[in-house]
Amino acid sequence: MAKEVAILGVGMHPWGKWGKNFVEYGIKACNDALDDAGLEWNDIEVVAGAETVRNGYAGYVAGATFAEALGWSGARVSTSYAACASGAQAINNARAMILADMADVILVVGADTTPKGFLAPNAGERWADPDWLRFRLMGCTNPTYFALYARRRMDLYGATEEDFAAVKVKNAKHGMANPYARYHKEFTLEQVLESPMVADPLRLFEICATSDGAAAVVICSMEYARKHNVDPVKIRAVSTITPTYPQTTIDMPYFSTDSAAAVEEPALSFKDSIAQAAYEEAGLGPEDMSLAEVYDLSSALELDWYENIGLCPKGDAEKLLRDGATQIGGRIPVNPSGGLASFGEAVPAQALAQVCELTWQLRGQAGDRQVEGATAGITANVGLFGHGSSVICSV
Amino acid sequence: MTEKNVAPSIEGWFTTGDTPHLIGTQCKTCQTYFFPKQDLFCKNPACRSTEFDEVELSRTGKIWSYTEHYYRPPEPYISGDDFEPYTIAAVELDKEKMVILGQVANGVAHADLTTGLAMEIVVETLYEEEDTERTVWKWKPVTD
Incomplete structure (x- = not known):
């Protein structure tokens, strides 16, 4: 059995086709998750981002993109890509840092802006893909x-x-x-x-369908949750x-x-x-x-x-x-x-x-x-x- | 009107003629089959072989499942102005114990298919270029 980590806060931006930049959705989800956790951005030690591949470079470096957007605080960042499983990978990486005593409290976030219609492969002639x-x-x-x-x-x-x-x-x-x-x-x-x-x-x-949307989760060590006097979901x-x-x-x-x-x-x-x-x-x-x-x-x-x-x-x-x-x-x-x-x-x-x-x-x-x-x-x-x-x- | 050239849409994936086959590889060490061809390293986690034989895979198998498509798929699929629904089957090869996808041959109705039905490989046109018909493997019910 694995050691437990705590969920201190969660937040989402409503799903839809809003036509805005994915960062805007993500920031809303992050702030809701921070409020739900009773924390400020500066309390966060690591940002674990789930990558979007449809929004250019900012999407490839999602962890850093959100750290920069919330205001550089010196936090460490990581970014995960595992297609539809990216969010779970980001949570797992955050959990591993907590269980390795490398951090106490981490913000995990994923956000996307999507095109219409069938998901299509990347453009170009790619005969080996x-x-x-x-x-x-x-x-x-x-x-x-x-x-x-x-x-x-x-x-x-x-x-x-x-x-x-x-x-x-x-x-x-x-x-x-x-x-x-x-x-x-x-x-x-x-x-x-x-x-x-x-x-x-x-x-x-x-x-x-494909949608725009964002979700964020603040996870922390069980000790950190106890210090904040919370009986958390684990x-x-x-x-x-x-x-x-x-x-x-x-x-x-x-x-x-x-x-x-x-x-x-x-x-x-x-x-x-x-x-x-x-x-x-x-x-x-x-x-x-x-x-x-x-x-x-x-x-x-x-x-x-x-x-x-x-x-x-x-x-x-x-x-x-x-x-x-x-x-x-x-x-x-x-x-x-x-x-x-x-x-x-x-x-x-x-x-x-x-x-x-x-x-x-x-x-x-x-x-x-x-x-x-x-x-x-x-x-x-x-x-x-x-x-x-x-x-x-x-x- | 001159006849168009006929050429495969991708080189080295299938043979042509009256009894076409898909072309795969077989690991020389552990005997595992691969399609598309695997010839750099064996994907069996217990095998480090880098040597493979090119083999013709069984040209018949049984339907694992199937579906008919009613909408034009996005590029890079090439479809003309007169888009027609098309059927795709997943067919399990007995000897190789693997399931391989392919479109179903022209003129075969989706309603005529069922899981377990015996199918064979045929080669038909996938799309036409100005002077060349590009072919691909397709699955067709076996007729006695």
Whole structure:
């Protein structure tokens, strides 16, 4: 089991398409997190930034960009990039510095400003880059992969288009009560099922949009929290593992899986192993969780996550959903924040936003979306190119 | 009208002719297969080999999953003015125990596919340049 660190403060900028510089969103989130922690900027010893790759040099050096914007204070900085898992990497780096006694209190921040439409690869002729080649040779977009997983659930487990739509309906309803969500609109099953088909069997309202947004988390040592007389939410685990060879599930942005002809495939799939590593580190299991925030890049993908994080056996996710277990008020609410269905994705901020939601839920501050009596929660996510991301927090 | 040249959209990834194959590599030490070709270092964590044989991969396999795309994807995909939905399949090769993506052959309906269906490699046009048809591998249901 890993030593604990404390979450002293959290803050977010609402998700949307605001058309502003990402730094502006990030500063708002930082100041909210500092206020929530009862700290001033000058109290912060390190800024751990999650990088955005769409906003030029300032985005590549996110840690320094926010340190400069808040006013050079001599703080150390770090910057992490792990695609959608960047926020978890930034938290993990901050946690490591605290556990190594290199710092007591650290500000972790991620913010993004995004373009419209499908995420496209970087420009130019890049014949050695699989992310470029998959578009050129196959027209293989991100929704391609989401759709492959969705269709496989239908053919193997009897999932229906109505099941996928029901995930969207649930998450949209949850998001109605979240002031930071981009969309505040309830959907009926019919509305989702009438939206245009994008990548069969997934429809427009079932595929996550890209958004602007920012999230920040102040973490500190348990001693520091006690000195500030706080009984904090604790980070019990941060899993940032990579796959174990051979990775036999087709994954973005690759053309193929690894071959299992010469080396037997591991007992757990990559996505199963991400949560397993987090549970082991926390000394907790799925049965201890009160809620989960998972990456619903598509509605169907949320069902895969139920199984990957151990909420039910393989093939039972549809039953869990149909029984209402994963809605607020159910046995194990999933995405009480509204999830990506209500937010759209702001890549470097999203894994941090998941942790903000756990914090509010575990403090009992989640308002109309509160999961009653929540004592522990898990986040789960994967970043492009093999970045696992799972954080477990508890009271 | 003169016939266009026909050339692969990428060199060295597949053979052409009546029975085309994808071209992969196999590690000389641990026998692991790779596609696209891996020829600098073996990705098996227990193997440090730097020597590989170029091999033709099995040209048939079974569908792992599939999807049909209704929207024009962004560049660098090249699509003409008359964009048509296209289907992509992930197909598992028995011998190599790996799943490989590819578009599905022209004229095959998405509704005719199902997980587990036997598929084979064909080579078809991906896009046309002024004087050259650029080809790519595609998956097509096996017909007896």
